[in-house]
Amino acid sequence: MGYYVKVESNVKVYVEDLNPLCNKTIVFLHGWPGSSELFEYQFNKLPEKGFRCIGIDMRGFGRSDKPFTGYDYDTLSNDVRAVIEALRLKDVTLLGHSTGGSIAIRYIAKYGQGVSKLVLCAAAAPSLIKRPYFPYGLPREAVDNIISETYSDRPKMLSDFGDMFFFKHITKPFSDWFFSLGLKAASWATASVARTWIEDEKLFSDLEKIQIPTLILHGIHDKVCRFQLAEAQKKAIKHSKLIPFEFSGHGLFYDQQEKFNRELIKFIEE
Template sequence: MGYYVTVEPGVNLFVEDINPRGSKTIVFLHGWPLTHEQFEYQFDVLPSMDYRCIGIDWRGFGNSDKPMDGYTYDRLADDIYSVVNALQLDNFTLVGHSTGGAIAIRYMSRYNEYGVSKLVLIDAAAPIGFTAETAAELLEGALNDRPKMMQEVTDTFFFQYISVPFSKWFLQMGLQAAGWSTAAVIKLLRDETLYEDLGKINTNALIAHGIHDKVIPFAQAEELNRKISNSHLVPFSYSGHGLFWEERDTFNQLLMQFIG
């Protein structure tokens, strides 16, 4: 079931709500510049195991509205809070991949972990995102040849082989974003950090990270593990930045065990 939630006047976020009567709720935050559809291989499995799966497209991405502004961690976390309130969610597991992991971290610190029982960070772009050099290259591509830039992102995203049809599907997912929001989040990942947020997280946290990740180095997962007090790091030995697909069976089992 898909619907829209208004997070501020004129800005509506698309929410995919699968198995609304499930006994345990998981909220999924996608990575840049993707959509909630990146979690297809979780949505295929978890609802049949009695989990309610909620995928949110951030502002500027997927099927959500695409305003010109609001691309800061604070505003993006505020958007998630608005959805949580609108759906009256409580005692849910918050799952964030890459930049979605960074947004989840800001949500946890900004809203005192409101409603969250457990936190899962997948290849999280934290406590830092892109270096100035990487951001400059991505901005150049985003503003001049966005499809080529997105194809290059896809080519470095996975450690395991992906088929040509899968690559095309992944590419099109990224191109659903607006050009301006794609560029704005590159700047966000360049300019904002999350060091001060980490010490405010007390909820039990699972950190899952591909050891072959070329987008966010595995060393950052180790840093998160050191700085988030109640966290557990699980390396994924056969994954790059896309362990949610590359080792989907292993990840899905791990997620269910973690949630309980």
């Protein structure tokens, strides 16, 4: 079941809500530049196990409205808060992949209402890019190139990004499907979120504010968010557990989907 939730007076986000009568709820926040459709291989299985799966297409992406502004983590986490409040969600597991992980972290640090557990998957935190005090991220030039190519040849940028997303071999039809998800985003949203990575979106202090049980899942072959980011998350979050995915890149929910689903279920039910 899909519907829209108003998060601002002139902005609505799309919500996919599977198995809504179940009280074991997972809210999924997708990474850049996709949509909640990235979690197809979780949505196929988890409702069968008795979970309510709620996928939010972040503003500017997927089937949501695409305003020209509002792509900083504060605004995006406010959108998550609006959905959680509108649906009156309680005791949920909040799951964020990549930039969605960053948004989940900001949400917990600022609000936390309705969330009892956190799952970070290949999260872009505490910083996606290298900084003088954090040498583990991507070079700033790599993100500058993403922004430049978004404005000059977005299809090529998306194709190049897809080539580094997964660890295991993917078929041409699957690659085309993944590519199509990126094309559904607005180009200005794609560039704006990328720009936040190099401006002031750092999450060091946010991580230290997390007090709920947290599961960190991260592929050791991740070329987008290096594995050292997961180690930094584990060090900063008091009640956290890190599980490496030995045969995964950035798309661990597909690279090792059975392990991903199994560890997620185990964490929620323990």
